[in-house]
Amino acid sequence: MGSKRSWFLQLQAAVAPVPASCLGTSLGRRVASALHHEAILGYKPDMRAIIPVLAVLTAIALPAYAEAPTADQALAPAKAKAATEHKAIYVHFGASWCGWCRRLDAFLDRPDIKPVFEKYFIPVKLVVQENEKNKALENPGADALFKQLGGPSGLPYSAFLDAKGTLIVNSKREGENIGYPAQPSEIDWFLLMMKKAAPQMAQDDLKTIETALRSFRRT
Numbered sequence: 159m160g161s162k163r164s165w166f167l168q169l170q171a172a173v174a175p176v177p178a179s180c181l182g183t184s185l186g187r188r189v190a191s192a193l194h195h196e197a198i199l200g201y202k203p204d205m206r207a208i209i210p211v212l213a214v215l216t217a218i219a220l221p222a223y224a225e226a227p228t229a230d231q232a233l234a235p236a237k238a239k240a241a242t243e244h245k246a247i248y249v250h251f252g253a254s255w256c257g258w259c260r261r262l263d264a265f266l267d268r269p270d271i272k273p274v275f276e277k278y279f280i281p282v283k284l285v286v287q288e289n290e291k292n293k294a295l296e297n298p299g300a301d302a303l304f305k306q307l308g309g310p311s312g313l314p315y316s317a318f319l320d321a322k323g324t325l326i327v328n329s330k331r332e333g334e335n336i337g338y339p340a341q342p343s344e345i346d347w348f349l350l351m352m353k354k355a356a357p358q359m360a361q362d363d364l365k366t367i368e369t370a371l372r373s374f375r376r377t
Contacts, residue, residue: 226285230299233282236280237323240280244321246321246326246355247279247280247282247319248282248317249319250262250281250282250315250316251283251300251313253285253292254285255288255289255292256314258314259338262314262338265338268370271367277363278352279318279356284297286304307325308328309335315328315329316329318354326354327354342372
């Protein structure tokens with residue numbers, strides 16, 4: 159009986175740091191089921207095998223529970239880098255439910271676009287207007303900055319700032335947010351935004367981004 163109690167206490171100590179939501183995952187349920195089965199049969203589980211599995215479950219869960227940085231915390235390193243490298247900051251606001259936001263993220267991360275864009279601009283993504291399920295993803299203070307830079311006006315919303323965080327130009331064209339630049343007039347405005355934020359931008363680099371945007375086809 160003492161032996162059983164000993165491994166049970168070990169198990170309690172090992173499970174304690176694992177978030178409850180992780181124990182509800184497929185892997186978590188399989189671990190719990192195996193432990194329950196062994197307990198019924200009177201076996202003593204091998205803690206050396208169990209603890210690494212619980213560690214993996216904890217590692218999976220922790221990023222989801224990590225607190226999102228504030229808008230100021232996200233911008234601070236971008237401002238420092240912008241000042242050092244003489245670049246502008248590209249702030250774009252989005253949310254997990256926003257399909258056009260995901261499309262903008264994917265565009266900025268394209269291997270033919272990322273090195274060209276980041277030659278002149280430092281991108282910073284801030285999360286706003288999340289649904290209740292994903293509220294924890296929001297960057298505290300981002301809503302206030304959103305308003306300060308001309309929003310709210312639909313997502314995605316973007317703005318170019320100087321190294322001090324002062325607005326150079328935002329994604330509002332004639333009072334309307336262009337969102338993801340897909341239409342010809344929206345692309346024209348986005349190109350103008352880049353020219354205002356980086357007057358030194360090489361024509362070839364501007365053309366690379368323009369060609370990629372104009373090749374977009376709605377599906």
